[in-house]
Every structure is written in structure tokens, then in C-alpha cells.
Amino acid sequence: MGAGASADTERFRATLNQNFLQGKPLDASDITDLESALVEIRKLRTFASKALNKDASNEALTRGAGSMVVKKKEGRAAVVAKANFDSSKPYEKKVVAKSDEAKKLILQAIKGNILFKTCGGEEFGDIVDAFETVEVKDGAYVINQGEQGEHFYVVDDGSLDIYVKMGGSEAKVGVPLVKGAAFGELALMYNTPRAATIKAASDCKLWAIDRSTFRTIITQYKFQRMKMYMDFLKKVQIGGKTLGDVLSASDLDHMALALERDSFKHGQVIIREGEKGDIFYIIESGVVEVQKDGSKVAELTKGQFFGEKALLSEDVRQATCVAQKDVNVLFMMREDFVLMLGDMQDLLDGKVKVEEALPGQEAMGSTKVSLELGDLEMGRTLGIGxxxxxxxxxxxxxxxxxxxxxxxxxxxxxxENGLQEHVMNEKNIMAELDHPFILKYFCSMKDDRYIYFVLELLLGGELFTFLRNETQFSESWSRFYSASVLMAFCQIHGRKIAYRDLKPENLVMDADGFLKVVDFGLAKVVAGKTWTLCGTPDYLAPEIILNEGHDLAVDYWALGVLIYEMTAGMPPFYADDPMEVYEKILSGHVSIPSHFSKSLSDIVKKLLKTYQSKRLGNTKGGTGAVMKHKWYSGFDWDALLNRKIEVPIKPKVNGNDDASNFDHYADDDGDIEVCNDWDPEL
Structure with a gap:
């Protein structure tokens, strides 16, 4: 904080002390000062924590179990963990013999963990069955701080101590882990260095499950559940037509994702004859009795539906539906259906509104060039990967x-890392895109040591650097930079590509100060749903954390995080511990700073919808619906596309070889080995 901030802090401290001493409540200005002080503290902690990576290499790859962590200098790490799931292969359940007491112990340990938040009974059963026993002797290390891990543990017997390295020494922290305690859950998401050392303080018996097994079970059940929901929906009849006839596979998929779950006890009335209703139901399990004028007229079972007319208009219920035994239902409100897909009557009548073309959606002109490696004169190193x-x-x-x-x-x-397909996928996606706000790809080449991509040189620097220096942007600045991202999304999403790593570190300015989306290493063409866990922790959407399958909607969640971070100076779900970040993300609550305008607050809340099917951008109108939000009211999209708009920040660049906005690196890679095992077609 500067001198002004320090003076404000001193004034606030004096007022706070005086009020506390006199027993007076804080007034509105004091509360504003407190909020500002907390914001500054959190920003300082955020940037201090990023600065810890300052002397690290620009990127570091961590191997193990099909996942990797990429660290960028002073920036946040992107994480990747493969799904290990193939829907074409039969699911093979893993069962490790254990007593009923051990099963109960494991179940109790995992039920409250956020990673198991959406698990059903059968999933819990399979997960518990898959835990394997681990015997640990007194004094032995279970995990070591800084090492990679892929197991999650539950303590059955014995005691373990927690140690954290501080400077050159190691200190014991917290309380011992005893029977029923669990640790290491982050390893179930992706491969990342352990944050502490766990050492046995006595002979111990543990139960453990590895990441691959856990993700296979979770993905299998989520996939099968979605398939079942799709089958249910296809058979729903409205106005003499089935939804399978009226809706596309993509629309059915959206609708299936929007279904919520509820349960009713035996004898409980679900809907009552004569009442008005706007909710449609499908029976997931159990039996529902249909009554007309007090008499039973039918029984409905799994996969059958009722209240479907509510999707057309506010329905006056024609019958009473009562739960027989305990019933689990899937339901959808008409308002949510209209938000996603539009008016049901129009769909039944075949009235399909043609979506308007978005600015910059089509390619802007060929940028390919023909070069050989020998044509190039090598200059300085701009970054190490x-x-x-x-x-x-x-x-x-x-x-x-x-x-x-x-x-x-x-x-x-x-x-060595099995990433040939990953690298070629990045090249193919970059080659397909051609937009003023997307890094341009020109050509590829290779020799016996390297594969080379010739790319546009952006000399302005990362948006992250400018955000760090400014601490936060005005709304007009945030609107400009987010608008540039949205225009890039017009083309990226128009080609069904999910970008999956939006953050200030991946937004780089050209010499004129216009923003470009870079680094397509995590981008993927998505047909339906994909299951790979990837992205940057602060920006991960709920569906990625819970392994529910994701699509383009993750980019709109990330856009909400980006807009918030630019304007507040920190991400909306900030915490030192990644699991705490994920808990905040899954809570469904975002705290809006008092200086956000009403329209900014509204767009952030609509982009940060937990249900991906209700998230702005993934609803009817797609990217165009975001661009039409009132926060962008009056923004000149054409002027931005044509680069005829004033930029908020003009970088200092002297000539087309001025690399002063880049850090300095040694120019020698060392002895890079020849590789004859891979000869990609470029």
C-alpha cells in the first residue's frame, strides 16, 4: 500500500479503537474503511503468494498418473488430470474385502468431503469397496511435503503427526490424525505437490484409494446417470409430440443437465388437483399414485412423468400425485426451460429462430506463411517452458x-510424458482460428530434436502484470478487456472449442494495447461432454471440480471470475488452501464488493451460476446473450473489432524487436536429446 493507504489505515485504526473503547457501533464510513482494508490485505496476500514463484522456471511439468501441473512465472498454475474413462468399455467394479465396520468408517470419513458432494448410494458403495488397506510402521512416512501424490487416506487405527517445512526446519502442526480422520483429498483431483508431511506416530492401519480408481468410478456413474436422464426426456410427450422428436441431442443434453433432484416421503403430496403449477416432474425411483376427484386412477413408476404441461404455460393441475413409498424425482421449472431453449409451443410448432451471426465469428483472413527453419534468424529467449x-x-x-x-x-x-496428441491438438486448434483477438499461428516445422510453432509476437505484456501493478481496474477497463475475450469466444465457441484456461496470465497485449487470447494447450473441440479435469484452481467451474462432465459453459464461468478479479483486484473465491477455494466455488455464494455497479453485480452473478445449464452464455443466445447484457449497454463492438477504439493501457514498445516487457533468460537449452520415436505430420 502507498502512503495514502497507510494514512487511511492509521485513521481507521484510531477510529476503531476509540469506538471500541467507548462501546460505540461502527458507522457506514467505518465499515467501508474496514472493507477496503480487508480488500488490500487480501490483494497483498495474493500477490505475495504469487511472488514466491518468481525465481521458478516459467513452466514446470510434474509427471505422474496421467496428470500434470504447469507453473508459469509469477502466475497461477494450470492443472490437468485425464479422465481415465472410456464409455465404450464395460465398467469393472473394484472390490477389496473389508469388514462392515471398516466400510462404515470409510463412508463416514468421505461423506462430508466436497469431492463426494454429488455421489449417490451406489457410488458411495463402489468407492468404499475400492479402498485398499495400507499398513504403516511407527516412524514411517506416508506422504512427504513437496512430493507428488495420487492417494487419499482414511485412518483406521493408530496415530499420525503432521509436519510442515518452514525455512530450513520442519515443525509439527495441528493435532494428530487418529481413527476416522482423512487426508490427501487434493490428490484425487490432480497430481500436485503435497502441502505437508504425514508421519506415523505409532503402527497404523490406513485405507487408501488412488486418483485413477476414484475418477473412473465417479465418471462412470455421472455418465450413466446423464444417459438415463436423456432416455427419460426423449419419451416425454407434450402436445402429441415427444421431446425426442422436438429437441436436438444438444438441447436434450442441456435439459438433462438442468434437471434438479428432490425426494418425497410415503404419503406426501407432490402436486394437488386444482392448484396452479410451473414444475414438470420425472420419477427417478419409487412409485407415484395419481388421484382424480379423490380416487386412484393410475400408478407411475421409474422413468414416467407428470406435470409436463407446465413447460407450456402455467398449468392448472388436473390430478393429485402422491408418493407411494419413498420417491425420488427429477424436476424442472418452466422459467428455466424458457431460459435455456425458448418457448415450448414454438418448439412444438417448429418455429426455430435463426441465431444472428456474431461479430468476428468467421475467419478474418488467412495468416499462414511458408517458412523453413533455416530461413530464421534466432534472437533472444522470451520464455522457458x-x-x-x-x-x-x-x-x-x-x-x-x-x-x-x-x-x-x-x-x-x-x-516421455505421452503428450503427442495433446501438442498436435493445440497446433490444430490454433491453425483453425483466425481472429484479431486470438494469437495468430503461422506455421509449424520440425527437426530431430524439436517441434516448432511460428506464432505472432506480442510485445505488450501479460494483462496479469498490468493488473498486479494497478491492483484493480475500473469497470470501463474491465468492460473493454472482457469484451475482447467475448469477441474471441464468438469464433472459438462458434467452432465448438472449449478454451478452458481463461485468466489474466493468458491474455497478452500487442504493441498497440489490444488484447489477445493465447495458450491453447488446454483447448478442446467438445461434442457433448468431456471429462478431463483441467484449468486453473481459482477459475475452475463447479462441474469440473465435481467431475460432472463439462462443455463450453466452463468458459463463461471463467469469464465471470475474470471480470470479478479485474474489477475487485482478487478472484471471487480466494483462499490459500486449494480445497478451501473449491469449497467456496461449490457453495453457490459469491460476495459482491460494494463498489460494483448494479449491472456489473448482475452479470457476475449470472456468469457464476452453479448450474451450468442456467449460466449466462450457455443459455439461449450463447455468447450473444452475454454481449447484450446491460453492463455492455452502449459498448461499440464494431469499433473494437476494427481496432478503432481507445485502449485503456498503451504498452511501451520501441520497435518490433523490443522485448523489454519480457524477463531475461539464458539462451541455451542444454543438451537436448535426439528423438526418433515421434515424427508428426505437420
Missing amino acids: AFGRVKLVKVKTDPNSPTFALKCQSKKAIV
Whole structure:
């Protein structure tokens, strides 16, 4: 904080002490000062924690169990964990023999954990059955701080101590882990260094499950549940037509995701004859008795439905439906259906509104060039990555040559990590995109050591750097930068590509100060749902954390986080501990700062909807619906697209080879081994 902030803090401290001493309540200005002080403290903690990575390499790859963590200098790490799920193969249940007491112990330990939040009875059963026993001797280490982990543990017997390295020493922290305690749950999501050391203080018996087994069970059940919901919906009849005839597979998928669950006890009335209603129901399990004028007229069972006319209009219930035994139902409100898919009567009548073309959705012109490696003159290193480095280059024979960024990736390192398909996917996606606000890809080349991508050179610097220096942006600045992202989404999402790693670190300015989306390493063409856990913890959508399957909707969640972070100076779900971040994300609550305008608060809340099917951008109108939100009212989209709008920040760049906005790196990769095991077609 600067001198002004310090003076404000001193004034606030004096007022606070005086009021407390006199027993007076705080007034509105004191509360505002307290909020501002807390915001400043959190921002300082955020940037201090990022600064801890300052001397680390620009990216570091962590191997193990099909997942990786990528660290960027001073930025936040992106995480990836493969789904290990193939819907075409039969599910093989893993069962490890254990007593009923042990099963109860494990179940109690996991039920309250957020990673198991959406599990049903059968899922819990399979997860508990899959835990394996681990015997640990007194003094032995179960996990070591800094090492990679893939197991989650439940203590059955014995005691374990927790140690954390502080400086050059190791200190015991917290209370011992005893019977019923659980630890290491973050390893079930992705491979990341352990935050502490766990050491046995006596002979111990533990139960453990690994990430691959856990994710396979969860994904299998989520996939099968969604398939069942889709089958239910296809058979629902309204106005003489089935939803399977009226809705596309994509629309049915959206509707299935929007279904919520409820339960009713035996004898409980679900709907009552003569009442008005706007909720449609499908029976997931149990039996529902239908009564007309007090007499039973039918029984409905699993997969059958009632109240379907509520999707058309406010329905006057024609019968009473009562739960026979205990009943679980899926339900949807008409308001949510209209938000997602539009008016049901229009759908039944075949009135399909043609979506208007979005600005910049189509390619803006070819950017491909033909170059050979020998044509390039190597300049300084701009960054060091997991598989190599990025260098500034230009064409040797052309004194007026534009400069490029040459991404050099070690083929051997790529092969060792099994990421050949991943790298080629990134190249193919970049080659497909051509937009003023997306990093341009020009061509690829290779030799026996590297695969090379020739890319646009952006000399302005990361948005993250400017945000860190400013601490927070005005709403007008946040509107400009988020609008640039939205225009990029017009083309990215128009090609059914989920970007999946939106954050200030991946938004880079060109020399004129216009923003470009970079780093398509996590991008993927999504047909239906995909199950890979990937993204940056602060920006992960709920459906990714819970492994529910995700699509383009994750990018709109991330957009909400980005807008909030730019304007508040910190992400909406900030915490030091990743699991606490995920708990906040899944809570469904976002605290809106008092300085946010009403329209900004509204768009943030609509983008940060927990249910992906109700999230702005994933509803009817897609990206265009976000662009039409009142927060963007009056914004000149055409002027932005044509780069005829004033930029908030003009970077200092002197010439097309001025790399002063980049850190300095050594120019030698060392002895990179020849790789003859992979010869990709470029």
C-alpha cells in the first residue's frame, strides 16, 4: 500500500479503537474503511503468494498418473488430470474385502468431503469397496511435503503427526490424525505437490484409494446417470409430440443437465388437483399414485412423468400425485426451460429462430506463411517452458522482416510424458482460428530434436502484470478487456472449442494495447461432454471440480471470475488452501464488493451460476446473450473489432524487436536429446 493507504489505515485504526473503547457501533464510513482494508490485505496476500514463484522456471511439468501441473512465472498454475474413462468399455467394479465396520468408517470419513458432494448410494458403495488397506510402521512416512501424490487416506487405527517445512526446519502442526480422520483429498483431483508431511506416530492401519480408481468410478456413474436422464426426456410427450422428436441431442443434453433432484416421503403430496403449477416432474425411483376427484386412477413408476404441461404455460393441475413409498424425482421449472431453449409451443410448432451471426465469428483472413527453419534468424529467449523455450526470430534474408515468436518444444520430453496428441491438438486448434483477438499461428516445422510453432509476437505484456501493478481496474477497463475475450469466444465457441484456461496470465497485449487470447494447450473441440479435469484452481467451474462432465459453459464461468478479479483486484473465491477455494466455488455464494455497479453485480452473478445449464452464455443466445447484457449497454463492438477504439493501457514498445516487457533468460537449452520415436505430420 502507498502512503495514502497507510494514512487511511492509521485513521481507521484510531477510529476503531476509540469506538471500541467507548462501546460505540461502527458507522457506514467505518465499515467501508474496514472493507477496503480487508480488500488490500487480501490483494497483498495474493500477490505475495504469487511472488514466491518468481525465481521458478516459467513452466514446470510434474509427471505422474496421467496428470500434470504447469507453473508459469509469477502466475497461477494450470492443472490437468485425464479422465481415465472410456464409455465404450464395460465398467469393472473394484472390490477389496473389508469388514462392515471398516466400510462404515470409510463412508463416514468421505461423506462430508466436497469431492463426494454429488455421489449417490451406489457410488458411495463402489468407492468404499475400492479402498485398499495400507499398513504403516511407527516412524514411517506416508506422504512427504513437496512430493507428488495420487492417494487419499482414511485412518483406521493408530496415530499420525503432521509436519510442515518452514525455512530450513520442519515443525509439527495441528493435532494428530487418529481413527476416522482423512487426508490427501487434493490428490484425487490432480497430481500436485503435497502441502505437508504425514508421519506415523505409532503402527497404523490406513485405507487408501488412488486418483485413477476414484475418477473412473465417479465418471462412470455421472455418465450413466446423464444417459438415463436423456432416455427419460426423449419419451416425454407434450402436445402429441415427444421431446425426442422436438429437441436436438444438444438441447436434450442441456435439459438433462438442468434437471434438479428432490425426494418425497410415503404419503406426501407432490402436486394437488386444482392448484396452479410451473414444475414438470420425472420419477427417478419409487412409485407415484395419481388421484382424480379423490380416487386412484393410475400408478407411475421409474422413468414416467407428470406435470409436463407446465413447460407450456402455467398449468392448472388436473390430478393429485402422491408418493407411494419413498420417491425420488427429477424436476424442472418452466422459467428455466424458457431460459435455456425458448418457448415450448414454438418448439412444438417448429418455429426455430435463426441465431444472428456474431461479430468476428468467421475467419478474418488467412495468416499462414511458408517458412523453413533455416530461413530464421534466432534472437533472444522470451520464455522457458515445460518442453523448451520461446524465442524471438525473424527472416534472415528480409531486412524488413516482421518478428515472430518461435515456440520450440522438445520431442523427447513430449514423448516421455505421452503428450503427442495433446501438442498436435493445440497446433490444430490454433491453425483453425483466425481472429484479431486470438494469437495468430503461422506455421509449424520440425527437426530431430524439436517441434516448432511460428506464432505472432506480442510485445505488450501479460494483462496479469498490468493488473498486479494497478491492483484493480475500473469497470470501463474491465468492460473493454472482457469484451475482447467475448469477441474471441464468438469464433472459438462458434467452432465448438472449449478454451478452458481463461485468466489474466493468458491474455497478452500487442504493441498497440489490444488484447489477445493465447495458450491453447488446454483447448478442446467438445461434442457433448468431456471429462478431463483441467484449468486453473481459482477459475475452475463447479462441474469440473465435481467431475460432472463439462462443455463450453466452463468458459463463461471463467469469464465471470475474470471480470470479478479485474474489477475487485482478487478472484471471487480466494483462499490459500486449494480445497478451501473449491469449497467456496461449490457453495453457490459469491460476495459482491460494494463498489460494483448494479449491472456489473448482475452479470457476475449470472456468469457464476452453479448450474451450468442456467449460466449466462450457455443459455439461449450463447455468447450473444452475454454481449447484450446491460453492463455492455452502449459498448461499440464494431469499433473494437476494427481496432478503432481507445485502449485503456498503451504498452511501451520501441520497435518490433523490443522485448523489454519480457524477463531475461539464458539462451541455451542444454543438451537436448535426439528423438526418433515421434515424427508428426505437420
